[in-house]
Amino acid sequence: MSVISIGNPKGGAGKTTLALVLADQLHENGVKTAVIDADPNAIIAKWAAKRTKAGKGVPYTVVPRPTEGEMIQTIERLSETHSIVIIDLEGAASRMTSRALARSHMVLIPFNQSPVDAELAATAVALIEEESEALGRRIPYRLVRSRDSAAIATKTSKRIASAIEEAGLPTLSVGLVERAAYRDIYEFGALLRELNPTETSGLPRAQENAQALAEAVIEALRVEYKA
Template identity: 30%
Template sequence: MIVALLNQKGGTGKTTLALHLAGEWARRGSRVTLIDADPQGSALDWAERRNQDGGQRLFAVLGLSRETLHQEAPELARDGDILVIDGPPRVAGLMRSALLAADLALIPVQPSPLDGWASAEMLALLAEARSFRPQLAAGFILNRCGAGTILARETARALTEHDPPLIAPPIGQRIVFAQAMQGGRLAHELDPDSQAAREIAALADAIGRLAP
């Protein structure tokens, strides 16, 4: 299965989610590779910090930020169970290539009207990709949510009216995610009983029910 995390807007926590989902699936026994298709290379930086600090390799991280991704990703996917693509912001050609490669597109959004407007562009690209690949599944992930905020509830309500659907549960704005990214670690490694670790596990379960 090829899972792409994509959004035209930067700052939605896409890389954090991509790494944590890859880690969760690897922890459950899947053979996982993560492709860093973002020219900024944040996932590659995380992997380098992990390697320097002697962290156990849970999954491979490869850099591949070019518009031939849809041609190269299927070959890479044959060597494992799940291929995760951490997509680029604001690079339409790369975004199209990632969508054409994917079996499942995940669209992280924050509880903000600005994210909703940016998602309209993402949905247009998704519709374009589905004209070539009608079987492409997709879903929104509400990310970086403040606990119990009205804005988060309003954003979730607005997204329920969309196709693709909103994937529950939302992911909170939690310090442990920032600490994990800075140290080349994952939330469950820093605190396996944390709310962050439980949310990622629940999200992985929900994605499993949506995946084709």
């Protein structure tokens, strides 16, 4: 069992998209997955409600925003029956975020390819390191490039990548590429495999990226927990 938290203090960093895409692919690969929607916007919970209303059913467990006092019990309860629990964290630092981090085996920090996003990702790293110090154990994390260019890297993204490398911050080997399919899964309350390639452009590439991303996350967990 692994608990993966996804967080960034900046809105629009791609946190919820990353959670949805990762849960989608883990489910597709037969991994029993649960998602705790701890974001005040409750986008994943709304996605699940949209599916239920359409009679599609929800393919993996989605728990709408638990209270601060319920967070640890919710994580532990889901961990007993699921292989991976994903937590879509709220943006701001809070006791709820702290409790989720304390139970996490891995934290994913999505960031857009901009200097502002890179700085805020560094703030998220500092929060994780503070929590690690308080717990007396290391909390593994990976920065994840969000809305990654499907074409060539820009000069700005190259500078950011260089700065991250110089700082020694671990980055997931695969980023989340900007794809229409990732917007459509929310709009249509769909899974990637349910989208129509005649209505969603670049769907096969999106599916390839999503699969590579899920594999990279599993590999990062294997690296951190060799046993």
